[in-house]
Amino acid sequence: MVTLSSPVAPPRIALHPDRLLPADPATRSVARDLYAAVRDLPVISPHGHVPARWLAEDLPFPDPTALLVTPDHYLTRLLHARGVPLTDLGVGVEDPTPERSRAAFRLVCEHWAALRGTPVKLWLEQVLAEVLGVDLVPSAATADDVYDAVAERVAEPGFRPRALYDRFRLDVLATTDDPCDDLRHHAALRDDPTWHGRVVPTFRPDRYLEAGHPAWAAHLDALAEVTGTDTDTFAGWVRAMADRRAYFAAHGAVSSDHSHRDVVMAPLDPAEGERLYAAALAGRATPAEATTLRRGLLFEQARMASEDGLVMTLHPGVSRDHHAPSRDRLGPDIGADIPVAVELTEALRPVLHAFGTHPRFRLVVFTIDETVFSRELAPLAGFYPSLYVGAPWWFLDAPDAMDRFRSAVTETAGFAKTSGFVDDTRAYLSIPTRHDVSRRADAAYLARLVTQHRLTLEEAHETAVELVTSIPRKAFRL
Structure with a gap:
């Protein structure tokens, strides 16, 4: 659970267990059964761009922006379309300062509504809530809390x-x-x-x-x-x-x-x-x-x-x-x-x-x-x-x-x-x-x-x- 800097409790990410499954009750029941059969099977990823160096050296991730924002073209292009300069999101920036990384993360949170209806929102919500255990809905008010919670989590050995x-x-x-x-x-x-x-x-x-x-x-x-x-x-x-x-x-x-x-x-x-x-x-x-x-x-x-x-x-x-x-x-x-x-x-x-x-x-x-x-x-x-x-x-x-x-x-x-x-x-x-x-x-x-x-x-x-x-x-x- 994330400790808030603000006394007002913000909304939490609530991932529905039936997300993306059919609305029709009979079809949804079958889909639940089929999804349960594959949900926990191993992942085969035959085409991607994660560097082998990350696994060879097993180094901790530097900060939440370098991990979640800068490498994600889906996310950066959506914000760029809203007028956010790519450099403000860390794109093309070598060795950004901690202040700059935090500022980039704030921009994502401030523009969270821009992700509605896109798969980017689905992916990021699931990453935050299920992978990182951070269930605060990103917003201008929660940006620093979300950033700090993610930074604390990825510093743990289990997130190498x-x-x-x-x-x-x-x-x-x-x-x-x-x-x-x-x-x-x-x-x-x-x-x-x-x-x-x-x-x-x-x-x-x-x-x-x-x-x-x-x-x-x-x-x-x-x-x-x-x-x-x-x-x-x-x-x-x-x-x-x-x-x-x-x-x-x-x-x-x-x-x-x-x-x-x-x-x-x-x-x-x-x-x-x-x-x-x-x-x-x-x-x-x-x-x-x-x-x-x-x-x-x-x-x-x-x-x-x-x-x-x-x-x-x-x-x-x-x-x-x-x-x-x-x-x-x-x-x-x-x-x-x-x-x-x-x-x-x-x-x-x-x-x-x-x-x-x-x-x-x-x-x-x-x-x-x-x-x-x-x-x-x-x-x-x-x-x-x-x-x-x-x-x-x-x-x-x-x-x-x-x-x-x-x-x-x-x-x-x-x-x-x-x-x-x-x-x-x-x-x-x-x-x-x-x-x-x-x-x-x-x-x-x-x-x-x-x-x-x-x-x-x-x-x-x-x-x-x-x-x-x-x-x-x-x-x-x-």
């Missing part, structure tokens, strides 16, 4: 990263890593006799494919230095990438992750590939040529995936860092991402013709363009053995969007050709909460199928469990 790994029942946690990363923190965990969890790296080579980016040549120099391979040619780039993919696989990686504006993967004639590569390296490639080269390089990633078995995941349909002034001032990946339309059927035709029935190739396609769920993505997964439909992520990992996803995809692709939920988060404490929301949403959807007599209760139970156990394991070869 490793203790939370156990408490969250994490079975697998995937990080996201640059191909040139030496993965020393993953190695430290692997070699630590006191560590019993499973943290796997994920190969994320985007910056080495975007030939139109001004820093592309510098990235290739770093790749050459790490691999000892000349990256001045297309063929050299392929050899260097194969080397790093093998290195990641040796350190436990099971997948590679790719996020470009589109998903086109088209093979290049060797001579044409070398011509485009040389032009890009010399800074002479046109934007169209740079795009053609990137699509050829991505095809090479798919070809290598068919050989080394790393699951290839795509996260297209996003205009990254939409606000250039914020990107230039604060750096990339600050939450200024906007969904864009994607086309999949023709874009994926070359790679699926080449590897769509290959036994070693597996492709998991995510998107935040909902229009392609039933029109393209589910039918593609409903035919090609290699293709799986990625669960809702970024703007769509919310209850209503999850329901739309299941309705759009299941009738054509079924449950088994989906990925299982991915939390895709940098906010460590929100991992169990986000998976809990997904489990509740799936229980609600399955309950409707039962009450409509489209599934038996036994089939729904089995499916609910598979969605959080065998389905993500199969999709990500875990």
Whole structure:
């Protein structure tokens, strides 16, 4: 219980046990039963952004703002939309003072009403009340009390990263890593006799494919230095990438992750590939040529995936860092991402013709363009053995969007050709909460199928469990 600085008792967070379950009494009863079957099962997190260093070094979290506010793009963008500068929330600020961190937390509490109706409110309330044991409703009046209570809690040994790994029942946690990363923190965990969890790296080579980016040549120099391979040619780039993919696989990686504006993967004639590569390296490639080269390089990633078995995941349909002034001032990946339309059927035709029935190739396609769920993505997964439909992520990992996803995809692709939920988060404490929301949403959807007599209760139970156990394991070869 939090001791208040104010004599007036403020409202408390009251999490309803049936939140997100159907309102209809008969359907809700079934959903309760299904949710109870999966509520406490281990969490498989095959795509996320929590640094391995946190677990390797097991350091305490610095303060409530660094833990709950600054890394959470969902939260910071909502407040930025209300006129709060990102820097006031700690974004792009190195080593903020304690006073500045407290001020950032106050801003969140003062703007708490801005979160109403969003999944961010669901996640944060559950993190505060269930994970941290702080049940004060954030507001301007309670901001300092909430901050102090969270700060006191995270200073306890039970709130170190490793203790939370156990408490969250994490079975697998995937990080996201640059191909040139030496993965020393993953190695430290692997070699630590006191560590019993499973943290796997994920190969994320985007910056080495975007030939139109001004820093592309510098990235290739770093790749050459790490691999000892000349990256001045297309063929050299392929050899260097194969080397790093093998290195990641040796350190436990099971997948590679790719996020470009589109998903086109088209093979290049060797001579044409070398011509485009040389032009890009010399800074002479046109934007169209740079795009053609990137699509050829991505095809090479798919070809290598068919050989080394790393699951290839795509996260297209996003205009990254939409606000250039914020990107230039604060750096990339600050939450200024906007969904864009994607086309999949023709874009994926070359790679699926080449590897769509290959036994070693597996492709998991995510998107935040909902229009392609039933029109393209589910039918593609409903035919090609290699293709799986990625669960809702970024703007769509919310209850209503999850329901739309299941309705759009299941009738054509079924449950088994989906990925299982991915939390895709940098906010460590929100991992169990986000998976809990997904489990509740799936229980609600399955309950409707039962009450409509489209599934038996036994089939729904089995499916609910598979969605959080065998389905993500199969999709990500875990």
